[in-house]
Amino acid sequence: MQLGLIGLGKMGYNMRERLRKGGHEVIGYDPRPEVSDVASLADLAAELTAPRVVWVMVPSGTITDQTIVSLADVLSPGDLVIDGGNSRYTEDGPHAKLLGEKGIAYIDAGVSGGVWGLTEGYGLMVGGSDEDVARAMPIFDTLRPAGELADGFVHAGPVGAGHYAKMVHNGIEYGLMHAYAEGYELLAAEDLIKSPQAVIQAWSNGTVVRSWLQELLAKALKEDPGFDEITGYTEDSGEGRWTVEEAIHHRVPMPVIAASLFARFASRQEDSPTMKAVAALRNQFGGHAVQRISESG
């Protein structure tokens, strides 16, 4: 089928390719003319045959907001917009409402798979009405991985459910990565273990902890044993924070995912104000030495 695709970055570019290989007609728009098929959103709307289906794949927050507002102007009643970016699920209601006032339908889609999606397919979690989801199904079917539909695609619920499921997916991802990473650090600290990489590699088959992330960790360690070339500075992209906020909202105890989130915050601090306060306190009551700035490496 025909699809308009807005945003041709790391994700959108590959999705266009996968969809075209799957036989769809994709017209892509991106502000960078070297990758874009059309010059503007208005041109995109003009090129597509109504009723249109337009997939938005741009950074969450302001840019997604602006894109939705612009689409409300250039699209027509009966069209369908899919937000496939990492928007917070609380954005979906307002976006659906804004478009709905123009008679434009809305689906939110959580998309997982990163740079591997082009070849492996993208895990898809979508929210919207049965009718809207059915309409976009040929697109979902090409984007999702081969195999059983239920193993790579879920219609998770009404508008918002797709991004909610993706948010939880990413929250879990934080916890999983941190669990493996803690285990790696312990293996690396122990002299008995000749090669942490070899141990982690050996978990690829038969073990309880085998997973895609485990394989990637073994691969990363093969490429840079000891991680000597990189620092521990780690960004977080929103979903982890939102997951913990949702846990607080629903009164769900979430120590593991929260700990992995806090560790990312800490990784970006040059020094910890909390630990400065602890060090200062120990000095106050016990006369324990503090490390002066002038003494630190």
Add this chain to the structure above:
Amino acid sequence: MQLGLIGLGKMGYNMRERLRKGGHEVIGYDPRPEVSDVASLADLAAELTAPRVVWVMVPSGTITDQTIVSLADVLSPGDLVIDGGNSRYTEDGPHAKLLGEKGIAYIDAGVSGGVWGLTEGYGLMVGGSDEDVARAMPIFDTLRPAGELADGFVHAGPVGAGHYAKMVHNGIEYGLMHAYAEGYELLAAEDLIKSPQAVIQAWSNGTVVRSWLQELLAKALKEDPGFDEITGYTEDSGEGRWTVEEAIHHRVPMPVIAASLFARFASRQEDSPTMKAVAALRNQFGGHAVQRISESG
């Protein structure tokens, strides 16, 4: 090759079967005559041709200790003992020494795979000398999963390294399980999500969080949606505790695995003394109501 196998429980029984299918001659001993091939450890030793290889697959702690002591009596110089149970790695040195004084060699082997090992093969992490490991390699080769050797087997280092790697494997396992479980609880708490099971199932292909544990969680939820039939009471089998103790020993920050361990402790408490103290404190300073035992459901 010929192998003596002590302990024919959930793990050992299946391992005997997998080894026999692989063409090995296995003589199994277990105190339960209905599964045992011989009547005693002495008989086991008598039936095996020296130099013998004997695999110990019994509960860690006292029973493993006693078995090693008994083997030191009935085996001969040149024999080889493999402890494949979940012993703490600190036991391996003493066991190797005790046997070594009789001229008997020792390997420790961490074995992962649970009830699935019979058909899928067992992930193996072994510790010992190159010579000893090479001698037992035909056994390891049959037990391990099909595929590349390095993906299901590792000679992790000297005696102790196998159990150390297995301990870390299990510590990571605690963290992974808890991360998935926290995500499940949040999905189940949110009305937008029609079916947490369907969402988790859909992560099987293409997503970052896909793994064997993720598939098992989807399977468990399919069998008992909402987990209405079970309680959250969860045992821990030693490796989780030892992993956190090792983290303390090596001064490795381990918030995620520790949190998942503490949650298991909490799951087995009828009520939390800590929270009773917190509730009592709130009552003291704020006059906040406490729940009297007589009022609780």
Add this chain to the structure above:
Amino acid sequence: MQLGLIGLGKMGYNMRERLRKGGHEVIGYDPRPEVSDVASLADLAAELTAPRVVWVMVPSGTITDQTIVSLADVLSPGDLVIDGGNSRYTEDGPHAKLLGEKGIAYIDAGVSGGVWGLTEGYGLMVGGSDEDVARAMPIFDTLRPAGELADGFVHAGPVGAGHYAKMVHNGIEYGLMHAYAEGYELLAAEDLIKSPQAVIQAWSNGTVVRSWLQELLAKALKEDPGFDEITGYTEDSGEGRWTVEEAIHHRVPMPVIAASLFARFASRQEDSPTMKAVAALRNQFGGHAVQRISESG
């Protein structure tokens, strides 16, 4: 000076008494006629001499909102409203704006001390303009504890700063209480310790951990050794959740306060969905027994 005081519950009632003892003229309003000095907010406004100062001491959220809206109607330009309840600091801006449009000034005041404030005085953290704070200073001076002004009162910053400081105070309170409570549980678990109560009592002088909460814990244990009469069910009143949300907002790692918050959530669950999922997973891969509902006590 003259003060209108709205809300004569556990806190407001005692504050009226303390203020009257301090020589102020307090006219209190409460929907319960048996404690109220006037019949309505309108009557309260009528009884007070303009320019009025009115202290709001009602539950945070909707009731505070409604009270502020009502006050905007019955008060006059030049009056001053103080919100002394546990409102979220994000409410202060809108409240100040709403009142400001009528020419009414606004201060937010965090008040600590609970049931002990009547005799000990209340710790006060206030936000507002210098002018407004100076105007209400006679009231603050009577409510605060005896001793140095700076030890029981702080003008923390502009509108919102008082509630922010109080929110952080309460977040810390969660962490402190939990730290003591964990220590208590460990003392109670160890046979060597004859009386956890006696140990905690003995920390009252000379030790590093001496504090008001430590004294209250010793007192609570004296009244109910072993906490046999209460359950661990513990409410949380908002500030703990907001503190962790603020930490996420500011990217501040906050493992300790978050852990104490999550433990409160857990204390109110009949069973943990997270731990059910963990138990189910262990059963899936290892055949480990789960506790069936039918078997649980």
Add this chain to the structure above:
Amino acid sequence: MQLGLIGLGKMGYNMRERLRKGGHEVIGYDPRPEVSDVASLADLAAELTAPRVVWVMVPSGTITDQTIVSLADVLSPGDLVIDGGNSRYTEDGPHAKLLGEKGIAYIDAGVSGGVWGLTEGYGLMVGGSDEDVARAMPIFDTLRPAGELADGFVHAGPVGAGHYAKMVHNGIEYGLMHAYAEGYELLAAEDLIKSPQAVIQAWSNGTVVRSWLQELLAKALKEDPGFDEITGYTEDSGEGRWTVEEAIHHRVPMPVIAASLFARFASRQEDSPTMKAVAALRNQFGGHAVQRISESG
């Protein structure tokens, strides 16, 4: 009464002074001749009148061990040794046994108070027999703070109980310090708050979180606002680690104290291997940028 005191460091030196002011005859031994009253342990034994009481106040671990062994040689049946250092409680049994074989009695004493103990007195938690504790009571009575006996001294149980109580005291101390420090960091991150120091200072009277540590934090911030002169590098002295190990031993959930311990470990790492692994993983699956060593500040 007469006391031999071994170890005249930061703690022992002040204790000698406090005891002498209290009218006791103290003969101190320290390897540094400039502070020592005698030249050797043998001289110390010779100067004391049997039956002797000797207080050991040296670093825990090897030095305490060696001192106990030496005392077993130079003391006589009927003498009494008190270990007032921060020994692990598991050391007390062996020390009591070793001395007991020579007819020498043993008490373990946890001592809190740090550099303030000289003037304020030391919080004391002791373990031993009723008879032995009664014998040393005049010493304890002078060392402990003024006020009620039960508020600064506890006979916590048999040998080991004193150090156990002190260990838990210090574990709680870790948690308390971290809770205050997290709150401080959040106050410092928020623009509304003019002075975190002033807020924390204002908690000194009337509030729920008032404590000695709170006062020390306000004092530390007054001396070095923003903690600009120190780093967050923080040692840990054993008791925190042992507390968490005991929690694991007793299956006590201890998330708060464990989190504060792990944060100390992290404060001493130049970079976190765990976070390097997390960063590497994100790069693997998402193409997310990692910070190269060459790019880091």
